[in-house]
Amino acid sequence: MQELNNLLPNLMRRLPEFWKACGDTLLMEVWAGSICYVLGLIFGIILTVTKPGGIMENRPVYQVLDKIINLFRSIPFIILLTALMPAIYVRGVIVPLVFGATPFFSRQIESALAQTDKGLIEAALSMGSSPFEVIFRVYLRESLAPIIRAITITAISLLGLTAMAGAVGAGGLGDFAIRYGHDRNMIDITWVTVIVLVLGVSLVQWLGEFFARKNTH
Amino acid sequence: MIELENIVKNFNSDKNNKAIHAVNDVSLTINDGEIYGIIGFSGAGKSTLVRCINLLERPDSGHVRIDGVEMTELKPHDLYKARTKIGMIFQQFNLMPSRTVFQNVAYPLKGMTRDEVRKRVQSLLKLVEISDKENAYPSELSGGQKQRVAIARALANDPKILLCDEATSALDPQTTGSILQLLKDLNKMLGLTIVVITHEMEVVKNICRKAAVMDAGRIIESGDVFTIFSNPQHEVTKNFVRTTSNLSKIEALIRDDSPMVKLKPGELMARLVYVHADVSEPLISYASRAFDIEINIILADVEIVAGSMVGGTVVIFNGEREKINRAIDYYKSKNIRVEVIQDAGA
Numbered sequence: 001m002q003e004l005n006n007l008l009p010n011l012m013r014r015l016p017e018f019w020k021a022c023g024d025t026l027l028m029e030v031w032a033g034s035i036c037y038v039l040g041l042i043f044g045i046i047l048t049v050t051k052p053g054g055i056m057e058n059r060p061v062y063q064v065l066d067k068i069i070n071l072f073r074s075i076p077f078i079i080l081l082t083a084l085m086p087a088i089y090v091r092g093v094i095v096p097l098v099f100g101a102t103p104f105f106s107r108q109i110e111s112a113l114a115q116t117d118k119g120l121i122e123a124a125l126s127m128g129s130s131p132f133e134v135i136f137r138v139y140l141r142e143s144l145a146p147i148i149r150a151i152t153i154t155a156i157s158l159l160g161l162t163a164m165a166g167a168v169g170a171g172g173l174g175d176f177a178i179r180y181g182h183d184r185n186m187i188d189i190t191w192v193t194v195i196v197l198v199l200g201v202s203l204v205q206w207l208g209e210f211f212a213r214k215n216t217h
Numbered sequence: 218m219i220e221l222e223n224i225v226k227n228f229n230s231d232k233n234n235k236a237i238h239a240v241n242d243v244s245l246t247i248n249d250g251e252i253y254g255i256i257g258f259s260g261a262g263k264s265t266l267v268r269c270i271n272l273l274e275r276p277d278s279g280h281v282r283i284d285g286v287e288m289t290e291l292k293p294h295d296l297y298k299a300r301t302k303i304g305m306i307f308q309q310f311n312l313m314p315s316r317t318v319f320q321n322v323a324y325p326l327k328g329m330t331r332d333e334v335r336k337r338v339q340s341l342l343k344l345v346e347i348s349d350k351e352n353a354y355p356s357e358l359s360g361g362q363k364q365r366v367a368i369a370r371a372l373a374n375d376p377k378i379l380l381c382d383e384a385t386s387a388l389d390p391q392t393t394g395s396i397l398q399l400l401k402d403l404n405k406m407l408g409l410t411i412v413v414i415t416h417e418m419e420v421v422k423n424i425c426r427k428a429a430v431m432d433a434g435r436i437i438e439s440g441d442v443f444t445i446f447s448n449p450q451h452e453v454t455k456n457f458v459r460t461t462s463n464l465s466k467i468e469a470l471i472r473d474d475s476p477m478v479k480l481k482p483g484e485l486m487a488r489l490v491y492v493h494a495d496v497s498e499p500l501i502s503y504a505s506r507a508f509d510i511e512i513n514i515i516l517a518d519v520e521i522v523a524g525s526m527v528g529g530t531v532v533i534f535n536g537e538r539e540k541i542n543r544a545i546d547y548y549k550s551k552n553i554r555v556e557v558i559q560d561a562g563a
Contacts, residue, residue: 123311127325128301142315217314217354
């Protein structure tokens with residue numbers, strides 16, 4: 001304990017605040033992630049089935065959704081953050097986080113589903129599957145591994161976004177690192193924050209790879 | 218019965234906005250219990266045509282009737298139901314890689330209890346003789362085994378029709394043989410109507426009684442396999458016959474100036490092609506004796522197509538020109554086509 005106090009003097013003095021920052025980051029990640037995964041999955045599926053040659057081809061729907069996603073993907077996150085944050089602190093930052101990550105995740109899902117062999121779709125249709133069955137029993141099931149990888153990548157990039165959100169006072173580890181590590185030059189806090197984030201990223205990556213592999217035959 | 222009437226299907230090419238006639242006014246009737254071949258080189262439109270039967274491709278115009286039911290007018294839900302009675306297998310097998318053999322075959326089964334599904338899948342796997350692979354994943358199977366599983370899956374809902382889209386084109390000749398045999402057996406056992414799309418003459422010769430030849434979106438010849446291939450009318454059909462016949466090697470021999478085909482003065486080289494179903498007489502030795510000439514067989518290729526012989530020989534006649542001509546007339550009277558290839562003069 002004494003050694004930790006010597007090694008990380010600034011951190012040890014702010015331990016409760018540090019734990020709270022970790023919890024806030026986790027909270028942002030889980031809430032924004034959940035909403036973003038549900039929306040992104042739906043948008044990704046809609047893009048896939050309505051695109052030209054898709055099983056529910058629909059030009060207007062595809063074009064509109066495609067353009068909206070491109071629009072939000074091209075707005076820098078820091079601008080989204082300031083424009084869309086209805087309230088400061090964790091709950092307020094969920095909105096810009098969702099807007100920032102969902103277009104990215106939708107594209108990831110679109111490209112995951114695009115890897116599905118066209119022949120499988122054709123075979124399923126020839127066996128009498130309806131388009132909805134094809135979505136759930138072929139697209140989602142057969143691209144489970146790439147979908148898991150998309151979830152992993154998005155979780156990691158979302159973690160980066162939550163840190164950025166810290167800069168505008170959203171709380172969490174990013175905020176913690178900036179306020180103490182950067183502004184007051186407390187090197188030990190910067191280091192520990194980085195290490196915690198690296199561990200978080202590694203854990204997510206490892207879990208993702210584990211489940212993706214389990215679903216590859 | 219499958220009736221296709223004036224089917225037209227166009228695709229828009231992106232390049233110059235010109236429509237490509239994939240299928241151009243095709244009419245075709247396939248009777249119950251038939252094994253019907255549709256042969257054509259790639260790009261002839263045969264895959265598109267077969268997809269018009271189960272409406273994976275919706276024709277731009279024309280009628281698709283199966284047992285009198287107009288498929289193009291079915292509501293989506295009825296169409297899905299109708300498709301369960303039309304099995305289809307593919308060149309690339311199209312098994313779902315994340316599912317085991319059992320799960321693949323169970324995919325199209327609906328409204329059954331767990332136990333019924335198990336029984337049904339097991340009996341299907343037994344039918345195609347691959348019961349031991351029930352729990353394997355497709356990636357662990359050979360091509361022939363994959364196609365067997367695909368056949369079991371296509372038959373899951375007791376279809377009356379099986380569409381085969383280049384089903385043996387990715388298989389080696391031996392495996393092709395065993396799959397074709399299986400299709401023949403299924404046709405006999407279940408009374409299954411089978412439509413075979415292929416670019417391989419061998420496949421049509423092996424299992425089809427009736428066939429159509431497709432080129433550039435149209436059917437250029439159709440009828441029973443023997444008639445089409447013993448006496449091809451169209452250049453494309455002739456090409457197909459040539460791909461499997463040894464007799465075309467003679468042109469290569471002549472081009473290479475092989476000593477085998479060097480004619481002595483007075484000799485005449487001709488191709489004798491059997492166009493009739495009964496080649497039982499000893500035509501060569503009879504003519505040789507009756508007209509007192511020598512007939513030297515250079516190449517011979519006689520095959521069984523749809524239960525009858527088809528093919529012919531390349532021979533060199535040697536003797537007096539008068540006698541040779543009489544022999545040729547004799548052959549023509551026996552319905553044998555005589556094509557003179559080279560003549561060294563009288």
